[in-house]
Amino acid sequence: MAILYLAFLVAAMAYYFVWLGGKAIWLFQQGDFALTLLGIGILILPFLGVWVVATSIRAALAHQHLARRMHDEGRELDTSDLPRRASGRIERAAADTLFEQVKQEWEAAPDDWRNSYRVARAYDYAGDRTRARAAMRRAVELERRERRAESA
Known part of the structure; x- marks a missing residue:
C-alpha cells in the first residue's frame, strides 16, 4: 500500500513539474524581460522538486535496506515491552x-x-x-x- 501511495505522489509531482515547465515556457514566449526572469525562477522549481523527491526516495530505500538486514540478523531494537503513551509513542x-x-x-x-x-x-x-x-x-x-x- 505504501508503494502505491508513493507512486501516486511521484506521479502527481511529475504532472505538477510538467505543468510548471509549461508555464515557464509560456512566460519565456511573452518576450518581456521581467516575465523571462519569472519564467527562469519557475523553471528552477521542477528541477529542485525532482532533486528533493529523488533524494528522499533514495534515502528511504537505503533505510529500508538497513532495516531488512537488521531484522534478518536479529539486531532490531525490541521495544515491545516498553511503556507507551496513549498515542503509541514510547514514554x-x-x-x-x-x-x-x-x-x-x-x-x-x-x-x-x-x-x-x-x-x-x-x-x-x-x-x-x-x-x-x-x-x-x-x-x-x-x-x-x-x-x-x-x-x-
Whole structure:
C-alpha cells in the first residue's frame, strides 16, 4: 500500500513539474524581460522538486535496506515491552533509558553500521529527529563501505 501511495505522489509531482515547465515556457514566449526572469525562477522549481523527491526516495530505500538486514540478523531494537503513551509513542523516560543502553553499544564500536542504525532508532524513539537522521546517514554510509569491502 505504501508503494502505491508513493507512486501516486511521484506521479502527481511529475504532472505538477510538467505543468510548471509549461508555464515557464509560456512566460519565456511573452518576450518581456521581467516575465523571462519569472519564467527562469519557475523553471528552477521542477528541477529542485525532482532533486528533493529523488533524494528522499533514495534515502528511504537505503533505510529500508538497513532495516531488512537488521531484522534478518536479529539486531532490531525490541521495544515491545516498553511503556507507551496513549498515542503509541514510547514514554520519554523509557526511551531515554533505551537510548543510554544503545549509546553504550555505539561508543564501544562506532564504526559498525549496525550500532549507528540502532542509535539512530534510539534517537528517534527519544524524540531527537535531527540526531536520528544524522546517525542514520552515518549507518547508511558505513554499510555501503562494508558492502564494497566485501565485494572487492
